[in-house]
Amino acid sequence: xxxxxxxxxxxxxxxxxxxxxxxxxxxxxxxxxxxxxxxxxxxxxxxxxxxxxxxxxxxxxxxxxxxxxxxxxxxxxxxxxxxxxxxxxxxxxxxxxxxxxxxxxxxxxxxxxxxxxxxxxxxxxxxxxxxxxxxxxxxxxxxxxxxxxxxxxxxxxxxxxxxxxxxxxxxxxxxxxxxxxxxxxxxxxxxxxxxxxxxxxxxxxxxxxxxxxxxxxxxxxxxxxxxxxxxxxxxxxxxxxxxxxxxxxxxxxxxxxxxxxxxxxxxxxxxxxxxxxxxxxxxxxxxxxxxxxxxxxxxxxxxxxxxxxxxxxxxxxxxxxxxxxxxxxxxxxxxxxxxxxxxxxxxxxxxxxxxxxxxxxxxxxxxxxxxxxxxxxxxxxxxxxx
Numbered sequence: 070x071x072x073x074x075x076x077x078x079x080x081x082x083x084x085x086x087x088x089x090x091x092x093x094x095x096x097x098x099x100x101x102x103x104x105x106x107x108x109x110x111x112x113x114x115x116x117x118x119x120x121x122x123x124x125x126x127x128x129x130x131x132x133x134x135x136x137x138x139x140x141x142x143x144x145x146x147x148x149x150x151x152x153x154x155x156x157x158x159x160x161x162x163x164x165x166x167x168x169x170x171x172x173x174x175x176x177x178x179x180x181x182x183x184x185x186x187x188x189x190x191x192x193x194x195x196x197x198x199x200x201x202x203x204x205x206x207x208x209x210x211x212x213x214x215x216x217x218x219x220x221x222x223x224x225x226x227x228x229x230x231x232x233x234x235x236x237x238x239x240x241x242x243x244x245x246x247x248x249x250x251x252x253x254x255x256x257x258x259x260x261x262x263x264x265x266x267x268x269x270x271x272x273x274x275x276x277x278x279x280x281x282x283x284x285x286x287x288x289x290x291x292x293x294x295x296x297x298x299x300x301x302x303x304x305x306x307x308x309x310x311x312x313x314x315x316x317x318x319x320x321x322x323x324x325x326x327x328x329x330x331x332x333x334x335x336x337x338x339x340x341x342x343x344x345x346x347x348x349x350x351x352x353x354x355x356x357x358x359x360x361x362x363x364x365x366x367x368x369x370x371x372x373x374x375x376x377x378x379x380x381x382x383x384x385x386x387x388x389x390x391x392x393x394x395x396x397x398x399x400x401x402x403x404x405x406x407x408x409x410x411x412x413x414x415x416x417x418x419x420x421x422x423x424x425x426x427x428x429x430x431x432x433x434x435x436x437x438x439x440x441x442x443x444x445x446x447x448x449x450x451x452x453x454x455x
Contacts (some may be wrong), residue, residue, distance in 0.1 A: 098183050102127030105136060108240055109172075109181040115268075117175030120241035121183060122233075123155055124165040132159045132191040132284075140172050141180040148174045152186060156231060157280035161194050166278065167233040169244050192313060193286045196373060199228060199255075199279035207234070207275050210267035216249055216279065217260040223366070223373065228255045228281040232265045234272035243267040255281075283373050286313055288362050290379045297383045299350055305383075307346050309360050313374070314342040319363040322346050327354025327385075350385035357382050 098105040107121035119138050125131050134155040140148040151170045160166050172178050198220035205213045212232065218225055228249040234242045247265045249255050265275075291310040299305045309320060320336040322344075336344035350356060359380040366373055 098185065100185055103131065103185060103188070105183055105185050107136075107138070107181065107183040109140070109178065111175060111178075115171075117172040117178045118169055119151075119172070119181055119183070120167070120169045120244070122165050122167045122241070123160060123185070125160040125162055128162055130159055130161050130191050130194050131188045132193070134160060134166070134188040135186040136168055137184050137186040138170050139182045140174070140178045141182070142177045143179040145180070148172065148177055157195055157278060159191060159193060159195050159284055164278075167231070167241060167244050167276070169241070193284040193372065195279070196225065196281055196283040196285050198223070199225070199281060201230065201277050201279060204275075204277065207272050210234070210243075210269060210272050211264065212266075212275050212277075213262065213264050214277070215260055215262050218255045218257055220257050222257050223283075223364075224257055225255045225281050225283050227252050228279065230263060230265065231278045231280055232267075233276045233278075234267045234269070235274045235276070236271055237273045242269045242272045285373045285375060287375045288312060288377045290360055290362055290377050292358065292360050292379055292381050294358065294381055294383050299383060299385050300388050301350050301353060301385050302388075303349060305348055305350060307348070307358060309336055309344040309346070310342075311344075311362055311377075319365060320344050321359075321361045321363065323359045323361070324348060325357040325359070326350070327352055327356065350383075353385050353387050355382055355384050 098107070102125070104124040104126065105121060106124070107119055109117065109119040111117050117140075119140075121136065121138075123134055123136065136153050136155060138151045138153065140151075142148055149172060151172070153168045153170045155166045155168050157166060198218060200217045200219050201214055202217065203213075203215045216228070216230060218228075229252065230247040230249065232245045232247065234244070236242045245265050245267060247263050249261055249263070250259075255261075289312045291312075293308045295306045295308070307322070309322065311320065322334045322336050324332045324334065326332070334346045334348060336346055338344055357380055359378065362374070362377045364374065364376040
């Protein structure tokens with residue numbers, strides 16, 4: 070029990086509230102958002118009974134609620150102290166549950182005190198798939214109706230209907246229970262007609278509450294994408310979490326790339342109960358990531374965690390392109406767009422062969438002209454000799 074609950078119990082122990090008389094006793098007992106109402110009366114042929122209700126008017130569910138009833142004689146002498154564990158086991162926020170208990174010394178009861186002995190806050194609620202329909206008006210202390218297990222796949226054990234009958238003034242006349250399939254297995258999708266009859270023929274209205282061994286929890290899913298604009302072909306990590314943390318939780322993570330299709334991934338479980346997935350986006354564009362928690366039974370047949378689904382997106386981008394660098398033997402191009410001549414002339418100015426070679430390589434037809442001039446000179450020399 071948390072410190073808040075312990076503090077409430079200390080207050081409860083100090084605030085025992087006596088009821089008004091031995092035959093009819095009604096007094097409210099309040100602790101913050103929880104109210105216990107009770108009335109005690111002598112029922113002919115049945116003894117002295119205390120009927121009551123626990124109203125949970127807070128913003129959270131409570132479970133394992135125990136009410137203590139103490140009876141006294143006319144001289145304030147203690148007769149007996151009785152405890153009753155409230156059914157259903159969980160009282161959802163904004164709802165109430167009824168109780169009754171019989172005194173062991175009915176002919177001497179004069180005062181009745183009630184108090185809330187203990188309770189716990191819980192994240193779970195009553196199993197939401199037991200549906201009661203077609204309820205008839207109360208007639209001669211009797212009602213009829215239909216109960217259905219609306220879940221598509223889960224069979225439920227020990228299902229009962231708690232019927233609280235009220236008189237014209239709103240006081241509890243009687244409390245009866247009906248065991249579905251005689252408290253055996255109530256299979257998924259099955260329905261059963263029921264009849265519940267009070268021992269007292271004066272009831273005016275009735276409240277019906279389904280109860281079973283199974284309780285439910287709507288999980289909270291969380292997703293954190295480490296980079297909302299990752300680079301393609303680079304590692305991307307996505308963290309997931311689910312509450313409540315269950316050792317047999319089943320997590321499905323699916324990636325939907327821009328080009329279509331679906332690619333499921335296995336989520337790896339950390340020691341602290343969180344999950345993560347590493348992946349590499351292979352194309353640019355928007356990816357959708359979904360996280361699905363499959364319905365899970367826990368603690369045998371006692372607990373059930375609902376399925377849940379969330380999704381998020383990220384946009385993968387191409388890697389940035391670096392500026393090009395081009396190098397050559399004579400010219401280097403930089404990112405400024407300017408060219409620098411780096412060649413060096415190593416020729417000698419006094420070398421005729423070098424000059425001739427340069428001219429020959431730079432003036433088209435130079436070799437042909439030189440040959441023709443040489444032939445002309447030889448022809449003139451030959452003629453003079455003749």
